[in-house]
Amino acid sequence: GAGIFNTENLTVRNSKVTGNEFIRASRGSGIYNAGNIKVENSAIYGNRPGESFSNDYRGRNYGTSGAGIGLFNNGVAEITNSEFRDHRARLGGGAGIANSDSGRLIVRNSQFENNRIYSGSGGSVSNAGTAVIVGSTVSNSEAAFGGGISNSGSLQLVRSTVSGNTAGLSFSYFGTPYANSGGGGGIINTNGTLTIENSTVSGNTALLRGGGVF
Numbered sequence: 545g546a547g548i549f550n551t552e553n554l555t556v557r558n559s560k561v562t563g564n565e566f567i568r569a570s571r572g573s574g575i576y577n578a579g580n581i582k583v584e585n586s587a588i589y590g591n592r593p594g595e596s597f598s599n600d601y602r603g604r605n606y607g608t609s610g611a612g613i614g615l616f617n618n619g620v621a622e623i624t625n626s627e628f629r630d631h632r633a634r635l636g637g638g639a640g641i642a643n644s645d646s647g648r649l650i651v652r653n654s655q656f657e658n659n660r661i662y663s664g665s666g667g668s669v670s671n672a673g674t675a676v677i678v679g680s681t682v683s684n685s686e687a688a689f690g691g692g693i694s695n696s697g698s699l700q701l702v703r704s705t706v707s708g709n710t711a712g713l714s715f716s717y718f719g720t721p722y723a724n725s726g727g728g729g730g731i732i733n734t735n736g737t738l739t740i741e742n743s744t745v746s747g748n749t750a751l752l753r754g755g756g757v758f
Contacts, residue, residue: 547591548575550619557584561614565592572616574631580620588614589629593636612642612670614659623651628668631659637694638670639685645697647673654680661687665732666694667709678702682730686710690732690758691748698737705744706730711758712751726750728758 547564548556549572561574574591575581593613613631615621621643628640636642639659643649649671656668667685669677674697681704682692691709693699711726729748731738738757745756 547573550575550577550581551579553580555582555584556586557582559586561586561588562590573613575615576612576618577615577621578618581617582622582624583615583626584624586626587629588626588640589631591631593633612638612640614640616642616644617647617649617673618644619646620648621650623649623654625653627655627657629655629657629659632662633660633664634662636661636664637687638666638668639687640668642666642670643673643675643697645672647675649673649675651675651677651680653678656680656682656692657684659685663688665689665726665734667691669693671695671699671736672697674698676700676702677704679704681705681707682709684708687726688712689726690728691726691730691750693731694728694734695731695736695738696734699733700739700741701731701743702741703743705746706756707744707747709748711749711754727752727754729755731757733757 614628631639640656659668667687691711692706711729729750730745
């Protein structure tokens with residue numbers, strides 16, 4: 545955790561975690577959690593995974609590989625009334641939050657927006673463990689697969705909205721055109737258990753298949 549590294553019990557309340565960068569590491573530039581963490585009424589945004597590179601036709605610079613650039617959870621995390629936005633990486637998963645196979649994640653009334661993994665999965669959220677997302681929004685995010693969310697664990701999506709996300713990107717990598725098309729514009733579920741209850745999945749786009757859910 546370039547910003548916060550937690551192995552005990554921590555509450556982040558009414559705070560901002562932003563502008564943190566790992567030079568060589570790739571997980572949890574904003575927050576790395578291996579203990580118990582609560583994030584309440586806070587904004588996690590604009591953190592970076594490491595060395596910059598130019599990866600689109602406008603020459604904008606983003607980080608290299610990373611998982612859970614906003615928050616990487618390897619413990620127990622509870623997120624309430626918070627936002628995760630404006631994170632970028634070339635490879636990896638879950639630019640906003642990545643929940644590992646041993647992680648437990650609960651998200652309530654929170655927003656994930658404008659997060660991008662250019663050649664990975666789960667633009668905003670990647671779950672390999674156990675996760676529940678309630679009353680939250682995942683929007684305007686991009687990845688090769690699972691523009692908004694990727695799931696390979698157990699995920700419950702309740703009274704939430706997944707909209708305006710895109711899977712499958714074309715961009716320039718070090719000046720060389722590179723095409724990457726995927727599935728699951730809103731959500732991709734790969735060997736996981738996914739429950740969607742009283743939620744909206746709309747306006748998502750996939751260049752390969754499964755514009756909403758794949």
